[in-house]
Amino acid sequence: MMGTALWGWGVDQKTAHAMLDGFALAGGKWIDAAVNYPINGNAQDFGRANEIITSWLKGNPNSGMKVFCKIGAVDNSGEDRSNLGSAAIRTTTDILRGNFSEALKGIGIHWDNRDDIFAIQETVSAMEALHNEGYLIGFSGVRRPDRYAEASPDLARHWWIQIKENASTKAARQHYFPHFPDARYIAYSVNMGGVKMDHRKSEKSSLALRNISEPEIASRLRAFLTDKHTFNPCPRTMNELAILMIFMNRALAGLITGPRTAEQLCETLAFWQQLNEDAVGEKLHQNKSLKALMALSDS
Secondary structure, X not given: XXXXXXXXXXXXXXXXXXXXXXXXXXXXXXXXXXXXXXXXXXXXXXXXXXXXXXXXXXXXXXXXOEEEEEEOEOOOOOOOOEOOOHHHHHHHHHHHHXXXXXXXXXXXXXXXXXXXXXXXXXXXXXXXXXXXXXXXXXXXXXXXXXXXXXXXXXXXXHEXXXXXXXXXXXXXXXXXXOOOOOOEEEEEOOOOOOOOOOOOOOOOOHHHHOOOOOOOOHHHHHHHHHOOOOOOOOOOOHHHHHHHHHHHOOOOOEEOEOOOOHHHHHHHHHHHHHHOOOOHHHHHXXXXXXXXXXXXXXX
């Protein structure tokens, strides 16, 4: 899925459109969106990412692109303020359908820190109605997955659950999996915010924009990349290594990629396509050095 979290902030419209052109040309079909992207604390930018997506879709009506949009947030401050009542879910979905037209194929809940079982049941019932209308449904940032599971056991296997997962963390999946073992898990922040071979942060990376320190495991991953390996395709960059680790994880159904440039997107798509060639996957899963790498991420 094409990630859009920084569109209108770290990625301008011209670059975003160029990336969507390349994504479509390579056969990409899914755009991940949210009503409050970019989450930069600037109220004037609220919803800017969706405006960029809408303008591209209008210029490419036959692209076949599909949009999965997360809803609920009432601002882009980064706080967990949201409106997840049934009326708000229906109204927001109708607005998004007006913007994205037939490209809108999925709706997800974005951040839910509530404990109230009755309020959560209302939210899940509204999502179930959307599911019955043919929309894919999902969520991200849900504090009480047990409440969601209780509210509608029949929906358990239908959720698309977006999780922060990379070499340094799998906490989100561990949070959800006991309640949704058969759901579809989609990973984001797979390259840990833009960790590079050079330990210095790019000023345009997510790490730099959010003023976050890189995880401790980064140095060990750099060491792995500099070693000689016999498997193919062999990653050359931290980004390719991150993609490889997601591919190797059988618990994940896919990833959300968040490149900053068209060139970065091309690298990601090319490597992902190599991984998905016939017979490549099973050989990689049997490789001892890659098994050690995956064990490293679990330690």
